[in-house]
Amino acid sequence: MRLISRIDVKNEWAIKGIHLEGLRKVGDPNTLAVDYYKAGVDEIVFMDAVASLYNRNNLFGVIEKACENVFVPIALGGGIRSVADAAAALNAGADKVIINTGAVHDINLISDVAARFGSQCIVGSIEAKKIDTRWEAYIDNGREVTGLDVVDWAQTLEKAGVGELMITSVDKEGTQRGFDVQLVAAVQEVTRRPIIVSGGYGQPKHLDALLAKVRPSGIAVAAALHYKKQEVAEIRAQMNGYEDTDPS
Known part of the structure; x- marks a missing residue:
């Protein structure tokens, strides 16, 4: 199992909220990434928390800077809506792209990115x-809201070509009160893809x-x-x- 540091970013600040809302600044994303890398995390996830507002990812510069001092895999999510977006993220230094909204709008995005770069670099975010x-x-x-059932959607993403899945419980996110174990178990039961x-x-x-x-x-x-806290x-x-x- 990998221990992954998740760093959500808004306007060049690392932020944290509860249920993905009420965002609060917690520091410089690159400083946090270097600290967590030195402490021994296996991977780092950067998520652009406001990508949908700009219809693009604003973290390419953050990734480029992080790659100067961080030598574990980096995944970048938020605003990946095309093969060109995925290419830009990977060219900036990301090892993987995380796709959610783009796949809901067009499931062919997953297969197109997989055909170009391989499934191993695609994380399907739910x-x-x-x-x-x-x-x-x-x-x-x-x-x-999408109207999509999570369990069914996980199977659709697998068939489309994602290499792994990242399941975020919005109900639990930021609460520090425990995982939604039933959610994870339900998804794990229907997919062979690794789950974050x-x-x-x-x-x-x-x-x-x-x-x-x-x-x-x-x-x-x-x-x-x-x-x-730990x-x-x-x-x-x-x-x-x-x-x-x-x-x-």
Whole structure:
């Protein structure tokens, strides 16, 4: 399992909110990225939190700067709406692109990017909110409903050619009150793609609750690191304890 630092960015500031809203500045994104890299994270995710407002990603400069001092894989998301956008992100130094809104608007975007660059560089992002007994997919940083069932949409993204999935529980995001384990389990049951879990981590017991039921390929952490609630080494050590075990 990979320990992934998620850094959401708005107007060149790293920000953090709750349920992807009420955004608060938490520092310089490059400074945070270097700190987390030195501390031992396996990967870094940069997400443009306002890409939908500008209809483009504004983080290419951030990625270029990060690549000078960060030597773990970097994934870039927000505003990837075309093959040209994906190419620009990869040329800036990103190892992967994260696509959500663009895929909802045109699922062929996934297959087109996969044909050009390979599935290994595409992360299909799903922002999920629970509606009654099911989860619905959202776009535009959790602001716009799509009407798509998350479980069905995960299968559609797999068939289109994504290399992995990042599942963000909007209900849990920023709360530091635990993951939506049922959501992750429901998606893992229907796809063979690796899953990154995002949204809700706050303390060790949350990781225990998740890993007792599912085994994702990555855990994305933001608030707990930004607010120094836990150190990278502590989370990494706890994850290592599960490496050779199967969930019950």
